[in-house]
Amino acid sequence: MNLLPSAATLAALVKIGLLVGGLMTAAAYLVLLERWIAAWVQDRRGPNRVGIPLTKVKLFGLGQPLADGLKIILKEDFTPSGVDRVLYNAAPLVILAASLAIFAAIPFGSVLPPLGIPGLPDPVPFLVAPGLDVGVLWVFALSSIAVYGVLLGGWASNNKYGFLGGLRSSAQLVAYEIPLGLGLLGVVLAAGSLRLDTIMNAQAETGVWYAFAQPLGFIVFMVASFAEAARLPFDLPEAEQELVGGYHTEYSGIKLLLFLVAEFLHMITAAFLIVILFLGGWHLWGVTGSSQEIGWIQALLRFGILSGKILGVIVFFMLVRWSWPRFRFDQLMNLAWKVMLPLGLVNLVTVAAVEEFRPQLVAALGPGFAGAVAIALPWIACLVGWLVAGVFTPSGTDNTPILTHDPLDIEREMAEHERLERAPHDVSPTLAGSR
């Protein structure tokens, strides 16, 4: 009996190790990046002190994540007395486990050149679970489970801020799953696969990223993924100005750390999905090629391009945070149900029609012109849909209180009004009386 693990198992373990290590490091350094960008946007310098421990080397503050992590781990892990202990402890585990498990189906590069290791099918893809045909479903199922972490945390804390945060996030995340799914469906329809690596390959082969082929789907998906990652302007579940910390108000120490890491993992996931589904994944015109038989340089180049694009999207996420104020909750819901849902449907129908009639188009117009038409139609749909949504959907809410005309009340108001008229300089009647 062979007790040694097979080459495929070993390869998967190596990939898991690299991915989890990389993601955790990335999450830690994204905190630093977020603080830097926050500082730069506010004309400050940002954290630039902590460098290599026990030396005076500063390295632009690159040691900050280590200090931050150490500090939060060493802090007291305090459990308030009124909490539901089982759920309270389970919530951070649920959210972190789900956010990490998502990456099993997300490719983080293209493929490696043939290694020639016996028992390992070549080429080795940059994907922990290669050949998972339901990759997109896996990603969405697990990101929905991550919502449970937020809900459980908010509920189990037995705290009104936590409860409100959990309540808000349940409504918000449920509402934005739908536009997210609609934006995704257009891509799945066009690529004909639920596998994320196939979707990337499809974009690389045609050279037309789905952001250009389905602009409306891209916008809807982008907005919805901001909301799913609970980033500003959709960060109502935590909204520190109004809810202290939202669902993680009552958490401290390592449990809070798990929540915060999971939040950054959500953002990384959202960036991965935006890049893979709409921005061509590892593809860049004239640089990466589109073939699956590649050398080492190209394999690394593709990995680098994918990472660069993801970093770009994340920086965009962070810039957006400092550019727009938070939506009010009714505006958030209006946007989800009255704007994003119809726009997502418009995109889906347009893409479906284009894909359905593509053979006829090619036969009638020739491949080049048909391709142009297939891109132009979704753009027209995007412009028209955007215009209609902008003109006809309610963008504001009238906050003027409805004045009740109670006759008794009016008489009193009139009397008060007359009294004020007689003494126009006295702003407050009580002050006038005491004089």
Add this chain to the structure above:
Amino acid sequence: MKPTDPAITWLEEKPLGLTERLYLPLFLQGLSTTARHMVSRKVTVNYPEVRPTVGNPLIYRGVHRLNRDDAGRVKCVACFLCATACPAHCIDIVATESPWPDREKYPESFSIDELRCIFCGMCEEACPVDAIELTSLLDLTGKSREEMIFDKEKLLSVYDMTKDAEPMKSKTLAAGGMATFGTAPGNPTTAAGGHH
């Protein structure tokens, strides 16, 4: 206050125009503002290495000093006006008979608890002989509470330390005010008015 209160003026909100309803122009506007600030000059400094510039030393309220007169004696006449004006009660003066003929009293001891001080500048305003002044020294640190109670000698030494960079404010103002401080911005009449 009720919504029907006649003292309230209800303003009609301007209806949103097409560009605002389409959101995209405002989106780009917000993003460009953020991007502009990303690369603009930073207003903070790398503090211990780079010292922040004090805009106008005449109106800056930093560490106190006790001025000396032309003979090198302490200018203070122990009138207690500063201690009376002090809202934080951080000035402690022990007055005694003056050994000099030009005044009746002088401070035997004069101490300021810099930890209690709120740096409001009222002592400087109150002083009739311009003896106590606030310098533009801004980093005041110490390792114990006792160390932070500045006695007369320490306050005089602050004067000795800063007199070249910051001459006495009354003399500066008499000699044409802010003009001597080449870099000092602001309105000279406001600052001068505050000291008379």
